[in-house]
Amino acid sequence: MPEDSPLIRSMRTAVEAAPGDVPLRLHLAELLLDAGQPDASVAEVAVALQHAPGDGQARALMIRAMGGPPAAAPTNAPATAPAVPAVPEAPASAVPAPAPRAGFDWRAAADQVGDVIPPRFVEPPLTADGYGDPGDAAAWDVSAPGAPGGVRLADVGGMQEVKERLEAAFLAPLRNPELRRLYGKSLRGGLLLYGPPGCGKTFIARAIAGELGAGFLSVSVNDVLDMWIGNSERNMHEIFQTARRQAPCVVFLDELDALGAKRSRTQHGGLRNTVNQLLTELDGIDSAANEGVFVLAATNVPWDVDIALRRPGRLDRTLLVLPPDAPAREAILRYHLDERPVENVDLGKLVKITEGLSGADLAHLCEAAAESALLDSARTGTVRMIGMTDLLRAAKETVPSTEPWFATARNVAMYANDGGTYDDLITYLKKKRKL
Incomplete structure (x- = not known):
């Protein structure tokens, strides 16, 4: 210089x-x-x-x-x-581009x-298929088998009856390729998990993926629905294409009642088309298209799901996921109290008085007890541990969030149990004397 x-x-x-x-x-x-x-x-x-x-x-x-x-x-x-x-206006071809100066x-x-000169391009680059919205398969995040944070059924506390039914009806045929070939069982499957909110349906779906050694692709209504005509169907297709390319893969459809609502009750044509696309993807283009793709779905209101989704060959198996039983409640309480300062906590007593609470309710109970101890420590200026008094008070104030669901489900089980779909629910209600 x-x-x-x-x-x-x-x-x-x-x-x-x-x-x-x-x-x-x-x-x-x-x-x-x-x-x-x-x-x-x-x-x-x-x-x-x-x-x-x-x-x-x-x-x-x-x-x-x-x-x-x-x-x-x-x-x-x-x-x-x-x-x-500085020069008269001339065609662009007549004005040579300035040669870059060396160095x-x-x-x-x-x-x-950059902050005072406008950008050269304002539109985002188009994807390979020519659309402006990057909805290609690379946009979907698939959790790899054995990824950190992966779970298996052994990590699900309690709920032994649910595990046994999963093993008999879903996992055992898929774990035994010799028997599967002998009996002509395809490496495909569809399972609908239903029950009150906050009872661990998503966690169980992840555990099933872990048992199968498969990738996990979670799909919600926000991932699929789009304001532009045709994009929702394209998103649904790309999701299943991603699962097929990365098979074995579990596709988990969360809140199925939103993605696959009854078409007879749907006023918007776009939503009906999305359900139609989902039906097409579940069937596959040919008999082997979905080989290695396992479709799990969860909903709180199975009676609002389109009946076509539950015909044989699609989501033809259902599993009722109820509020956690005693061993599951103990495992959940222990998990949420493990990293908190507690003393003299009688988990056995807590388990007995929290029957009917969902997993989400139990997490809230522990949070409320910790908040009570925190506020007390702030008022007195002396840090104290979380004790049974805090937990019992929180348990008394926690209202089971599952009760409204059972009030609705009871009527459905009594008057709309066509084909025995809700026999498990009726058995549970009779056992709890709610029917």
């Missing part, structure tokens, strides 16, 4: 004393450009444009400093004057003026 002349050094001192003086800074930029220092000139003009983005002289000087054709903007032009081309750092120059 050439040494600054005395005039340039004096101008630098003046600019440092008055950094907001745009004409002074532009004069310094002119001197730097005439002295063969275009990089330094660009830096000074960029700062000037930050103070006066519409300054015509600054823009013309920026073009000169970056190697463009000179612009005929008068030195005394007002700050709002637009830049005026000039164009990337650094672009970074310096």
